[in-house]
Amino acid sequence: MSAPSALSPLPAKSYEPDLARIRLEFPILGQKIHGKHLVYLDNAASVQKPRDVIKAVSDCYSHYYANIHRGVHLLSERSTTAYENARETVRAFINAASGQEIIFTRGTTESINLVASSFGGSRFQSGDEILITGMEHHSNIVPWQLLCERTGATLKVAPFTDAGELLLDEYERLLDSGRVKLAAFVHISNALGTINPAKTLIELAHARNIPVLVDGAQAVAHLPVDVQALDCDFYAFSSHKIYGPSGVGVLYGKQALLEAMPPYQGGGDMIRLVTFEKTEYADLPNKFEAGTPNIAGVIGLGAALDWLNSVGLETVAAHEHALLNYATAKLAEIPGLNIMGTARDKAALVAFTLRGAHPHDIGTILDREGIAIRAGHHCAQPVMQRYGVPATARASFAAYNSREEVDYLVDALWKVKELFE
């Protein structure tokens, strides 16, 4: 028996010439699961990490780890430099105007909670409205519900079509109530794959002086995001969905807004001067980074973005789009398989149900074949309610997935179909 590291990755013929090389950069992909080659298609839940990221985290802990922003010693200086370099990498990646607009958080969830708590806390009152869409992840619903409970504001929900596309007329109508104080929407739906027309939605809101938060958790790894071109007020995403470590996220916010907002949490590193009578807060971005952050994780995120830049986000997006088209066509051939989310502008994930088979059973059977997909409500229960299903199965693609892997998925689903007939 050979050790897992000796296994060759899946063949990658007929694809981008670089795919075999890219796959080799992900140590985890070389293993077998239940005796089968791992086919990892749960990328919308979390993406695997390339060697560069693993090495960056390991190098930090092996060679220069210390707490940041406070030590006078060499290791603290080196950690601080690496941490702040990662901030600059993030800034450039989303084209923010300044590093002061990049706040490191624990993830998309914390980024949205930060805005709901700090931006929301002081500006909302009874009768105000927050507009979201019907296809939000729970993390872009619940923080606003909590804000509504605290302030008496109301949550409004923009509807979408059976294909999974927002109804723009309805969106405008809801914006026109005169009471909307913030609009928040998902850039790419993790449950449907819909790519929302972010620029249009932002323009519609801004035409009415309504600030906008974009949940970019599914978007940043799959399409180029330029926060200045979008003109969004806030943009939130997670490191673990863009090839970086988990436990790290980003909140982009326009400087003037962030400056006007009170701190989200109090503690170390976010202050200039503390006395028992009064505390002066630090400048941006430190004002919003209380306590010791995930130092090595942030550095790993910087390495992840460097890696993605080296492959080229446009190349990855084109590759994933080809996989989506291939998978969609192949899956449509399976009788009783119903794809949920057929928006014209769609990212590389396919959510589906199969007549007679519960999604969890599909997931379990595929796992026996070494294929990892997601089965469940995808933290978007209102989307499931919209279509009247308890759950779906979801295959989602990343830079390293191949056409052969789609074939494995489709073959396995034919077997599932036969089992449940």
Ligand SMILES: *Cc1c(COP(=O)(O)O)cnc(C)c1O
């Ligand atoms: C994953 C995801 C989130 C939450 O991200 P966390 O990393 O769990 O905080 C929010 N929105 C969407 C669309 C997601 O896919």
